[in-house]
Amino acid sequence: MTTRGISVSGDSGSEPGDELTGGIAAPRGVVELDSSFKAFANDHAAKLVARMFDNPNQKNKVVDIAGPEKMRETIEFAPPVSGENKSFQELSDLVDKVLHFSVRTAHPMYFNQLWAEADPIQVLGEWMATALNHTMYTFEVAGPFLLMEEAVKTSMRRLLGFPEGKGSGIMCPGGSMCNLHAVSLARHAKFPDTKKTGLFGLARCIIYTSAESHYSLTKAAFTCGFGTDNICKISTIDGKMNVEELAAKCAEHKAAGFRPFMVNATAGTTVRGYYDPFNEIADVCEANDMWFHIDGAWGGGCLMSSKYKAHMAGANRADSVTWDGHKMLGSPHQAAFLLLKDTGTLLEDCNGTKASYLFQPDKPYAELDTGDKHVMCGRRNDILKFWLAWQVLGNDGYDRRVTTIFDTARYMAKTIKARQSEGFVLICEPECTNVCFYHIPTYLQADPVAKEMMAGNVDALREESSAAFVEKLKAVPPLVKVGMMNEGSMMCGFQPDMGLPNFWRFIVANPRTTPTYIDDALNIIQRLGEATAPVAE
Numbered sequence: 001m002t003t004r005g006i007s008v009s010g011d012s013g014s015e016p017g018d019e020l021t022g023g024i025a026a027p028r029g030v031v032e033l034d035s036s037f038k039a040f041a042n043d044h045a046a047k048l049v050a051r052m053f054d055n056p057n058q059k060n061k062v063v064d065i066a067g068p069e070k071m072r073e074t075i076e077f078a079p080p081v082s083g084e085n086k087s088f089q090e091l092s093d094l095v096d097k098v099l100h101f102s103v104r105t106a107h108p109m110y111f112n113q114l115w116a117e118a119d120p121i122q123v124l125g126e127w128m129a130t131a132l133n134h135t136m137y138t139f140e141v142a143g144p145f146l147l148m149e150e151a152v153k154t155s156m157r158r159l160l161g162f163p164e165g166k167g168s169g170i171m172c173p174g175g176s177m178c179n180l181h182a183v184s185l186a187r188h189a190k191f192p193d194t195k196k197t198g199l200f201g202l203a204r205c206i207i208y209t210s211a212e213s214h215y216s217l218t219k220a221a222f223t224c225g226f227g228t229d230n231i232c233k234i235s236t237i238d239g240k241m242n243v244e245e246l247a248a249k250c251a252e253h254k255a256a257g258f259r260p261f262m263v264n265a266t267a268g269t270t271v272r273g274y275y276d277p278f279n280e281i282a283d284v285c286e287a288n289d290m291w292f293h294i295d296g297a298w299g300g301g302c303l304m305s306s307k308y309k310a311h312m313a314g315a316n317r318a319d320s321v322t323w324d325g326h327k328m329l330g331s332p333h334q335a336a337f338l339l340l341k342d343t344g345t346l347l348e349d350c351n352g353t354k355a356s357y358l359f360q361p362d363k364p365y366a367e368l369d370t371g372d373k374h375v376m377c378g379r380r381n382d383i384l385k386f387w388l389a390w391q392v393l394g395n396d397g398y399d400r401r402v403t404t405i406f407d408t409a410r411y412m413a414k415t416i417k418a419r420q421s422e423g424f425v426l427i428c429e430p431e432c433t434n435v436c437f438y439h440i441p442t443y444l445q446a447d448p449v450a451k452e453m454m455a456g457n458v459d460a461l462r463e464e465s466s467a468a469f470v471e472k473l474k475a476v477p478p479l480v481k482v483g484m485m486n487e488g489s490m491m492c493g494f495q496p497d498m499g500l501p502n503f504w505r506f507i508v509a510n511p512r513t514t515p516t517y518i519d520d521a522l523n524i525i526q527r528l529g530e531a532t533a534p535v536a537e
C-alpha cells in the first residue's frame with residue numbers, strides 16, 4: 001500500500017528484530033536479561049510444565065488446605081522493604097510455596113465450578129500472548145490476532161447457525177461482561193438516542209430473564225440504568241423459562257404503558273445446567289419487537305458436540321449470544337465471546353467515541369481497529385490460546401471433548417439412581433453436565449421424608465412438615481465439604497436453590513474425569529456423609 005509516496009508494507013521489508021539496540025546495557029530498575037534470569041526462567045517454565053503433567057495424578061491432593069494464617073506464616077505477602085528484594089533463588093522458593101497452596105483445578109477430582117483444567121495448549125498460548133504483550137484495540141498493534149479473532153468468531157457464528165457465519169462480535173473478559181454488553185447493545189438497537197440523552201423520558205423498559213438465570217443479568221440491568229425494578233424474573237417449569245408466562249407478562253406490561261425490550265434466555269443455567277426453549281422465546285421476541293439474547297456462557301459449548309448440539313435448537317434466531325471459552329472449552333481464564341447477528345455497525349455505533357489519539361481514521365488499516373466496538377480501551381489478547389487449541393484439536397477434538405463430559409455426567413446420573421437405596425437422590429436429569437443430588441446418610445434414612453426422597457419424591461423437602469428433617473439434611477454438605485477439603489481428596493460445591501436445602505451441584509468439566517473418578521467421588525461423599533452421624537453421648 002502506498003500513501004503519498006510513503007510505502008506501507010505489511011508483507012515485505014525488514015525482518016522482525018532487525019533494529020537492535022546495539023547492546024546497550026539495560027537501564028537500572030529492570031530485571032537484567034542475563035544468564036541468571038535465563039536460568040530462573042527455564043526453571044520456572046519447567047516447574048509449570050511439570051505441574052501440568054502432575055495434575056491428573058491421583059496421588060496428588062486436589063488442594064492442601066490452609067487457612068489465611070498458615071498461608072501468611074509461610075509466605076511473606078507484603079512487598080519487600082527497601083533493600084530486601086529477593087534473589088532468583090528466593091523467588092524460586094516463593095514460587096514453590098505459591099504452587100503448593102494453589103488448588104489443582106486440573107485434577108480430575110475437581111468438580112467445584114463451571115470450569116476445570118486449563119487445556120495445556122491453551123496455557124502455552126496464554127504464556128505466549130502475555131510475553132508478546134499486545135492490546136487488541138488497533139490493527140497496528142494486534143494485526144494477526146485481530147484476524148484470528150475474526151476468523152474464530154465466524155466459525156462460532158456458523159456453529160450457532162447464523163447464515164454463513166456472518167455477523168459481528170467482540171471478546172470480553174468474561175461472560176458477565178458479554179451479558180453487560182448485550183444489555184447495552186439491546187438498548188442502543190432499540191433506543192439509539194439514549195447514547196446522547198440517557199434513559200430520561202423513556203417509558204419503563206423491561207428486561208425478562210428466567211428465575212434460574214445468572215446474576216450477571218441483574219448486574220447488567222442496573223449498571224445500564226434500567227434498575228432492578230424493571231427486571232422481570234419469569235418462573236421456570238422443570239428448569240426452563242415458562243414461555244406462556246413470558247408472553248403474558250409482556251402483554252401486561254404493554255397494557256400498563258411499559259416497553260418490553262429484551263429477553264435473556266439461558267443455555268446451561270448455572271445450577272441445573274438447563275436450556276431454555278429458544279424457538280418459543282424467539283417467537284415472543286418477534287411478536288413484541290424485543291432483543292433476544294442467549295446467555296450461553298456455560299452451555300453454549302454443546303454446539304461443538306454433534307451428539308448434544310440439539311440443546312441449542314433455535315439459537316440461530318438470537319440477536320446476541322454469550323459463549324465462554326473458559327468454561328466448557330478449556331481456555332484459561334478468560335476467553336469469552338459475544339456473538340451478534342448484526343452485520344452492520346451496531347457495535348461501534350453503540351460504543352464508539354472516535355478518540356483521535358487512538359483511532360486515527362487516516363492511518364493504514366484503521367477500518368480493522370476494534371477498540372471503538374468495546375466499552376474497554378486496552379483489552380487482553382484472549383484469542384491466541386483459543387485459536388491455537390482449535391488448530392490442534394480441530395472440530396473433531398472439540399466434539400470428543402464436549403461429548404465426553406456430557407456422557408460422563410449422564411453416567412453419574414445413572415449411577416446415582418442405581419445407588420438410590422444407599423441414600424443417593426438425583427434432583428433432576430442432567431441436560432448440560434451439572435449433576436444435582438443429595439446423599440442422605442444412613443442415620444437420617446429412617447425419617448419419613450428421607451423415605452419419600454429415596455422413592456424419588458424430592459418435593460417432599462418443600463413441605464412445611466419436613467422442616468425438622470430439612471435442618472438435619474442441610475447440615476450434611478457443609479460438613480462433608482470440610483472433610484473433602486481436609487483430605488484434599490476432591491472439591492465439589494453445594495448450595496440451597498429452587499426452594500431446596502443444601503444439595504450437591506457437581507460439575508463435570510474435565511474430559512480426564514473418567515467414570516472411575518465419578519465412582520470415587522460418590523464413595524467419598526458417602527463415606528464423609530456417614531461420618532457426620534452425631535456421636536452418642
Ligand SMILES: Cc1ncc(COP(=O)(O)O)c(C=O)c1O
Pocket residue numbers: 114173174175176177213214216266268269270295296297298324336
Ligand atoms: C449462565 C452463566 N452466565 C454467565 C456467567 C458469568 O460468566 P463469567 O464468570 O465468565 O463472567 C456464568 C458463570 O458461572 C454463568 O453460569
